[in-house]
Amino acid sequence: MTLLETDGLTKRFGELTAVDDVDLQIEEGESLSIIGPNGAGKSTTVNLITGLLNPTEGAVRYRDENITGQEPHEIVQQGLSKSFQTASIFPDLTVRRNAIVASLGAEHGSFSLNFLRRLGGYNAVADRARRTLEDMGLYDRRDVKAKSLPYGDKRRLEMALALAGDPDLLFLDEPTAGMSPDETDDTVELIERIKEERGVTIVLIEHDMEIIFRVSDRIAVLNRGSKIADGTPDQIRGDPDVQQAYLGGVEI
């Protein structure tokens, strides 16, 4: 089943066309990666889908429903979550508090007048937060303030925030950027595992080719805002357009 579909997605900033008529289909359970050189429009595409930006033209459909132009919190409530490229966490809250806030969104929708109800009484929220932290290997550090975590852990907390609401579709924007080779390996393993265990469909935005070819079922290649190729890793590897435009003609 097609989970998400974009139709002629276009974003112009004045003269610059950052995203140009991009069509994407994401099937449930499949691992799609979106790749492209810096400035290809990968992050802008994700921002258009997740509601941070409004497209100039085109539409986004999630489970056959048009979600174009909805606010981020409305889109997240439908089960489409995003993990940021930079660790966008709550630095002065503890790791556990970070996960609790993330888990609250899945509990009672986007707003509730529950200001006289005890947070401690929401067992489902606490359970989901704990499970997510355990999955991410952060449970032992739950009482530490988020800002004092090492860099790799911050990035994992960032992913935990996106996961704590139990999304069906998760966009990971360069989850391994700035990580050491060891941390990168751990993160890739983690992504594979959460995909398996939680049945969440993951879309990776990356420019690290090695990771892409390891984890993707299908790859979409963007260049200068347009989609220039879409296929299996093998098809992409052999695609002359991709080699020319993106890889500078170098054989991979």
Next chain:
Amino acid sequence: MSEPTETATPTENADATGLLDRWDALRERESFSVAAAVAFVVVFPFVFTNLPAYSGYMSLVELIYIWAIFAIGFDLLLGYTGLLSFGHAVFWGGSAYAAGIFSANAYGEPLVMILVATVTAVVLALVIGVLALRRGGIYFAILTLAFGQMFYFLALGPLAPITRGENGFTDVSVEPLLGVLDLGTGFAGVFGAVFHDVGYVLYAGFFVLAVATAVRIVRSPYGAILKAIAENESRVGFLGLNVRRYKLAAFVLSGAFAGVAGGLHTIHANYVAVGSLYWITSGDIVIITVLGGIGSVFGPVAGAAAFLYVENIVSGEIAFWLLVLGALFVTVVWLFPAGIWGIVDELRSAVRGRLTGGDT
């Protein structure tokens, strides 16, 4: 608790840690905060009225409770949600006028007056909140300031037939509490020594209620969500939470506290000054809250006590009391950015550090 020593044996440390854990568990309970607030209103008058130069009248103690309620609510917005409003005088003054005008024209029972004041403040906060929260940061502060001043000039000019303009509203007519208990009625014996008179029970009672409500709010999902908004607003939206509504809710809640305080102030002063709507009042509540320590329930209480002591007692001794207030403010904020309550917090963790053998 055993005497803390540098050379505590491991068992003693374990004992101390066990006691501290139990102490923490106790503190987590809301009844603890309520009990602390009740203990405070019993003990505070004795301590405060014995401070240097204090002439011993209870009225100022009551006034401190009223301002503390205002400040506790203001801190829900400033300390928890990270929104600086420079127009909270409109909720304090607006509700004070509503209570006063209602008492003169309809009914002056204190609880009814407070209800009218609170509803007025909530309605004002909803309208101003929807408009001002369209912008963030400094623009939000300026918008709230502009709305506040707008109401000040409305009360001064066009609405003068109702508000009595510059003279203030003098026709406040407070009836006995529940129609039978005159606010000035004193209590006899031990009860009298502790609770003074009906008026004191009214002001102290609402103060305890405000503390209990604020503690409850802080420990509800709102406590977590509002702090998260203060730290990283856009991320909260990407967690599926409607940031604008939560900010509005925080704004209205803090307006409601200001409304209760404004109503109580009308009852207390038997008068509404037009200055209660002036921007200086908005500034005072910012200073009280920051001086006491933002991001806590008890910090603003300490701020209100310190501010009113300087404003009312020190001003009788030293002509340039505003300079004293300024010096106090700068010193506290410079040395302890977390305010007076930050000093208490630091002392507490120092004591805890010694009890647990200095490992913390």
